[in-house]
Amino acid sequence: MAGNSFGEIFTITTFGESHGEAIGVIIDGCPPNLELDMEFIQSELDKRKPGQSKITTQRKESDTFSILSGVMDGKTTGTPIMILIPNEDQRSKDYSHIRDKYRPSHADYTYQMKYGIRDYRGGGRSSARETAARVAAGAIAKLLLKQYNIEIFGHVSAVGSIEAPNLDSDIIPELIKVRESNPVRCADPATAKEMERFISEIKKDGDTVGGRVSTIIQGVPVGLGEPVFDKLHAELGKAMLSINAVHGFEYGSGFEGSKMRGSEHNDIFINPQHSCDSLRTLTNFSGGIQGGISNGMDITFNVAFKPVATIMKKQKTIDDQGNEVDIVGKGRHDPCVVPRAVIIVEAMAALVIADQLLRNKVYQ
Amino acid sequence: MAGNSFGEIFTITTFGESHGEAIGVIIDGCPPNLELDMEFIQSELDKRKPGQSKITTQRKESDTFSILSGVMDGKTTGTPIMILIPNEDQRSKDYSHIRDKYRPSHADYTYQMKYGIRDYRGGGRSSARETAARVAAGAIAKLLLKQYNIEIFGHVSAVGSIEAPNLDSDIIPELIKVRESNPVRCADPATAKEMERFISEIKKDGDTVGGRVSTIIQGVPVGLGEPVFDKLHAELGKAMLSINAVHGFEYGSGFEGSKMRGSEHNDIFINPQHSCDSLRTLTNFSGGIQGGISNGMDITFNVAFKPVATIMKKQKTIDDQGNEVDIVGKGRHDPCVVPRAVIIVEAMAALVIADQLLRNKVYQ
Amino acid sequence: MAGNSFGEIFTITTFGESHGEAIGVIIDGCPPNLELDMEFIQSELDKRKPGQSKITTQRKESDTFSILSGVMDGKTTGTPIMILIPNEDQRSKDYSHIRDKYRPSHADYTYQMKYGIRDYRGGGRSSARETAARVAAGAIAKLLLKQYNIEIFGHVSAVGSIEAPNLDSDIIPELIKVRESNPVRCADPATAKEMERFISEIKKDGDTVGGRVSTIIQGVPVGLGEPVFDKLHAELGKAMLSINAVHGFEYGSGFEGSKMRGSEHNDIFINPQHSCDSLRTLTNFSGGIQGGISNGMDITFNVAFKPVATIMKKQKTIDDQGNEVDIVGKGRHDPCVVPRAVIIVEAMAALVIADQLLRNKVYQ
């Protein structure tokens, strides 16, 4: 009820604060007998961890995880899987200057007002550090999805006003290779360079900038999604909007689709395999989802991230006594979150698809 | 678990098919002693009902509701409230021609594949007729919110590429008056005329068009929203994405915000009332929500609707034997859903806010 | 969250008051393509309905149901099934004398204090009339279980201090025949006669008496139940304790088992079919459940019902002004609930097993 759990069957509950002893997650409902590739899980955490490149925060966290339950001889047992990720580089003193100030566009004021108390160190629970737990759980969801040949690919499609061109391939392993060859995680090397240069400038300026992550999910079978409220895209949307700094979600044709006519927008069915179980559509404005249920086509969606609120410039704000005060960002922060957010988006997508896959088993 | 319930404390469960005997809803968790203004509830249903004007579907439904439980002497008793809305104008024979055809960009194929059976009459459960039940429940949520001086205003801000200018008032009763003076439900009379003309043309053409609904919620106290997953905007997003034909959701600065810099985007706190309990911000790119929790400013969001899939033109499709066939839309359909969708958006927003308001009581 | 729903996957939500317009239930999560035997559903309702014999209440309700959604051509479609049962014989004026009095051992006082308002007519929501909705939903659960060859048999094993002997058969259809041959629903005809005589005396005396329902469930596969909290017997226990007037639940050896030694109580495994998938045990003190998971043996449990609180004798009580007043039962009431409760116990058992059966599919 308090909102720290996600998923109905493949359920995660995360815990932990930015500068507490540890963060982590319990996965309840992971099917038994799933072999856990520990190196894969770590590699996912590595893609999210801070300090990866010059354009990310310099906080140093190895994000080394341990699994304390639910696994025997490398296999899941069907009981709750507890993953622990200790915090290593908590410089809490970095935050003493904001103990009694409400940072603009941060969660300081709202947490204080809601709970009457807040862990001010590094944003406490509202810090994006919590998403490491999601990435660990998402890695296990991905391992489950691999057994069903479902693959997820997220990439940075915009930084500020710099837009990447459309994907020029639909082979996910190839796309990942390109994406991981640049620190921005853009699937187009030329645009990546431009984005990197722009982020570096922004950073030098003590400023931050927003961006967009686009995602494609391949191999989702027909039938996932639970109308009328738990439609597949509604669950994906909630999952994405629950990620720190996200301000928008659209799937398939999205906001652009609202300008189109039905005669252009309708995805015409074809039957290349001569079997009703595997219809395809000529276009995919539906983003792989019709009536809230997957139709077997690629699932596509975009996620908009606002610029990070912590900037290294002086701003006016209010303290907890109601006085006007100045504030300058300290601590270690990202000038642009999207390069690391790609992995968080993928993780949340994996969690949604795994959950819906298991929910759909009830009908079989 | 099957996805026909929404909300954790103010919980609704809807039922019913487009051409069955009735649709309706159970509200479980509505606080007791709430006086129900039955005329208000009917007036909300009237705003959603078909046949309101020349630019909406001509299906004739009075959408007269009755409440069968949970109310005594006009007041809620704290027990489940069951609202029944009979279907009156089911012309099921209109649909015999699509019994075995999968309409493009409809839910026919996905429902058939998921459940192995489907009520093909009027789209069955996937029809937007189900949203009448949401509007009835939403009306009761609005009555609850009125006691807290919370008001919701939705309006059509775009039809196709026609965009309405920004609101020129923030007095909701006035805005409603303007909006209800035109069949498009646009808050700008001049743009409304243009939109109406455009929809009429589209209709004459046998085609359909998408649009956008924008919403503002006033009077929400600081503190609503349950991080880290049930953030206020994540719940709003899921609610909106669960509405038929919705393809996108953004709040505050939304997708545009992802192009901005932190120094522009940050909402600077001010303290006009000299009390920490009621800080305001100079700008509102946060859309009234910081860290997933309401901050006392107006909550603002946009919802993108795709064009209606049923068009009165010949299209190619596949039948349930896998054959290529032609299909022409019959039945009675809207050329553009946004004028009626405004009320559905408001209803879902009211349900989210009422639910979060009650969830937040636990901390008090 | 308000407690009117039960079940995680095969979920029911009931509504309605004793003297309102109707009671009913939504089933969400019933698998599609289940053929509904409407006569069977009605026959189940008939076994619970009032006025069946001289030893039950004389309220006249036909308990005729209609299904308003979720079914097409007699088959479930996977969408919510709404079952409506109108109230026919509401003599609300019978209750005007208790409008302002708190009947002893009734829910009048607690409902008034919790909600600040109550429907005093016939006990409103706290009336056992609500259980008709459970029986209708339970009938559909039974139809689902039939497909898995799971059968449930409840019977009256005690009325006051009169105890029935152990079952002398384990063939459920035969047992049902014997049980239905007497108005007490005891599986032993001689004891049934004695019980009937006793209840008639009690009734003549204006008094009431408690009793016990015993249940056996056959054909449950190994594996149902979700430790550590949703153990099969924990769910059965909650289900039974949620029935009006129930004061106790025990399974397998129950309270008697707490007096035994481990060496007597342990159920020794045998392997008559030479397959590990179908072990049996020599004894069944475990009641078919080990570690909260069904083991393939018969599931057995007992449910204790207190005597009905409404008696036709003068009692002292307090009115809503705090004054001492006299009260005499009016209305139409059962002198002993167990004969009708048998069907309610079976219905709730069917709902639990159906729900756990579907929950267990996730692992397959």
Place this chain on the structure above:
Amino acid sequence: MAGNSFGEIFTITTFGESHGEAIGVIIDGCPPNLELDMEFIQSELDKRKPGQSKITTQRKESDTFSILSGVMDGKTTGTPIMILIPNEDQRSKDYSHIRDKYRPSHADYTYQMKYGIRDYRGGGRSSARETAARVAAGAIAKLLLKQYNIEIFGHVSAVGSIEAPNLDSDIIPELIKVRESNPVRCADPATAKEMERFISEIKKDGDTVGGRVSTIIQGVPVGLGEPVFDKLHAELGKAMLSINAVHGFEYGSGFEGSKMRGSEHNDIFINPQHSCDSLRTLTNFSGGIQGGISNGMDITFNVAFKPVATIMKKQKTIDDQGNEVDIVGKGRHDPCVVPRAVIIVEAMAALVIADQLLRNKVYQ
């Protein structure tokens, strides 16, 4: 959905196996600003921990806990509280002899069949070691309840056929003192001696015996409980039945009440304080609950525990190849669980009352 969470608002999710690295729990929904008395939490764990006396298992676990999140400066912050309890004395090799054998009346067979894999070491997840996590969470629930002057007292009222007399006091701190003065946790010193002697004999004999825990809860306000399914006693019943080895639950008059007449059983209201907000009843056969809602009287219930299944005698059983084999208990086990179970019963009761207390806030 997998059953490792309990509670709707004060929600716990436990994890961990008997011989894994650690067990623990996340509490989500604990109100903020609750001061945590760490010594109290440890003292509760100490009452449950093994090795307390000669009549409990000799496994050595200090059950030292640490809290890794959700607390700042000794106070809860409203975010998830993660409590970790490392396993120290795992002698997994004790269990190699049962790796491929199904112990009678244990969960070995059912876990293996349900999940297709099981952690055989010490019973894995099915071990009562998991209840240490419940006791830690229950201790925090008790700290919350103290603020509302709600107190819980459990005690051993029967071991085998030895029954303790009724409580001769209703002052809980005094009762606790007496109870803690003997290793059986019986509230009557003379009976305690007899029980202790009996358990020692049973132990010498390599056997085990069942028992009963009785509980009284004082200070519960009128109004807790959520009809019709989440009645207060239904939630208490589920909570108790979820504890290892529990076979029965009854509240108020319980099974004995089913033999009584209404005229004896009805609890007559009185009004000693001349205020309708605080009626009392002359008797308390209702066990403090009417219509599923607390009525302000003491809440009373009994819990029946079967004898521990692991005995130090040779028994026949079946191995995972289907062969008949002999088995003799090894490892370290309790001859009778009730002395330690008292604390687990109290913890689960505290969790239920805390949860219902918070659920009830919604109406205020």
